[in-house]
Amino acid sequence: MKKLFGVIGAPIAHSMSPVMHNSAFAALNVDGYYHPFHIQPDDLADAVKGMKAIGVEGFNVTIPHKTAIIPLLDKIDPLAEAIGAVNTVVREEDQWVGYNTDGLGYVRALREEYPGVLDDQHVLVIGAGGAARAIFYTLASEGISRITLANRTPEKAKAMIEACPYEVEGAVWSLEEAEEKLAEYDVIIQTTSIGMAPKVEEMPIALDHLKAMAFMSDIIYNPLETKLLQEAKKQGAYTQNGLKMFVYQGALAFEKWTGIFPDVQQMENVVLQQLGGKRC
Incomplete structure (x- = not known):
C-alpha cells in the first residue's frame, strides 16, 4: 500500500503541489501518493485527527489553515513558531510536528x-x-x-x-x-x-x-x-520569480517526509509544464 501524503486548504483544486510531488515520487521510485484535501475551516480539527487515523505520513498546509493548525499539532519547530505559521506537517513517532519551509x-x-x-x-x-x-x-x-x-x-x-x-x-x-x-x-x-x-x-x-x-x-x-x-x-x-521558492519549499517538505532531497530541476520542469510557460 502506498504511503499517503497530501495538502489541505480551501480552495485547493488549483494547487500545483500534487503533480509536483507525485512526479517526484515516481522519479525516485518512492511508493507514495500525494492527494489534495479540500478542508473548510470549521472541519480542520476533525481533518487533522482523521488524517492521523487513516495513516497519512505527512501533509502540506495552505490558505487558510497555516496559523489555525498550530494548536492542533503535537509539536512545532522553533522557526515555524516564530513565524506563526506552519506549511508542512510530519508524522514523527505518531505525533504531528509542524514546520515552515516557505x-x-x-x-x-x-x-x-x-x-x-x-x-x-x-x-x-x-x-x-x-x-x-x-x-x-x-x-x-x-x-x-x-x-x-x-x-x-x-x-x-x-x-x-x-x-x-x-x-x-x-x-x-x-x-x-x-x-x-x-x-x-x-x-x-x-x-x-x-x-x-x-x-x-x-x-x-x-x-x-x-x-x-x-x-x-x-x-x-x-x-x-x-x-x-x-x-x-x-x-x-x-x-x-516565485517558481523556485515554490519548488524548494516543496522539496524541503518532501525531504522531511522521506529523508530524500528530490531533484528540484525535475520538479520545476513539471510545474512549468503545468503552467504552460517557459523560464524567464
Whole structure:
C-alpha cells in the first residue's frame, strides 16, 4: 500500500503541489501518493485527527489553515513558531510536528540565483503578510540582518519587526517612502499578491529610483513574469520569480517526509509544464 501524503486548504483544486510531488515520487521510485484535501475551516480539527487515523505520513498546509493548525499539532519547530505559521506537517513517532519551509525555500532559491554574496546586502521586503513574515524571519535567522520592511500600513510592519526573535537592523517605510529610497537597496523582495493573475498590470511600487544591477525578486509565479519584473528587467536589474521558492519549499517538505532531497530541476520542469510557460 502506498504511503499517503497530501495538502489541505480551501480552495485547493488549483494547487500545483500534487503533480509536483507525485512526479517526484515516481522519479525516485518512492511508493507514495500525494492527494489534495479540500478542508473548510470549521472541519480542520476533525481533518487533522482523521488524517492521523487513516495513516497519512505527512501533509502540506495552505490558505487558510497555516496559523489555525498550530494548536492542533503535537509539536512545532522553533522557526515555524516564530513565524506563526506552519506549511508542512510530519508524522514523527505518531505525533504531528509542524514546520515552515516557505521561508527556507525562498532563501534557498534566492541564494541559488543571487549573483553575489547575499549576507552583507541591504534588503527591502515589500509586504507584511504571512509570506513576508516567513521570508523576513528566515533571512534574519540566517544572519542577514539589514532588512527593511515596506507596507501599506507601516504599523503592521513595525509589529512584525518588534516580534522577530532574531537580530535585525530593520527600518519600516510606507510604500511611498520605499519608492523614494529604492536606490539604497541591493535586493528587493515583493511578497504581496499585487500583480498576480488576473490583475497582471498592477505593481506594488514604482521603480523610478531602482538601483542599477539591483536584484528584484517577486514571489508570484502566475504569471511567471509580473509587470514588476518586466519593468525591473528593462532597467537592468536581475530578476527572479516565485517558481523556485515554490519548488524548494516543496522539496524541503518532501525531504522531511522521506529523508530524500528530490531533484528540484525535475520538479520545476513539471510545474512549468503545468503552467504552460517557459523560464524567464
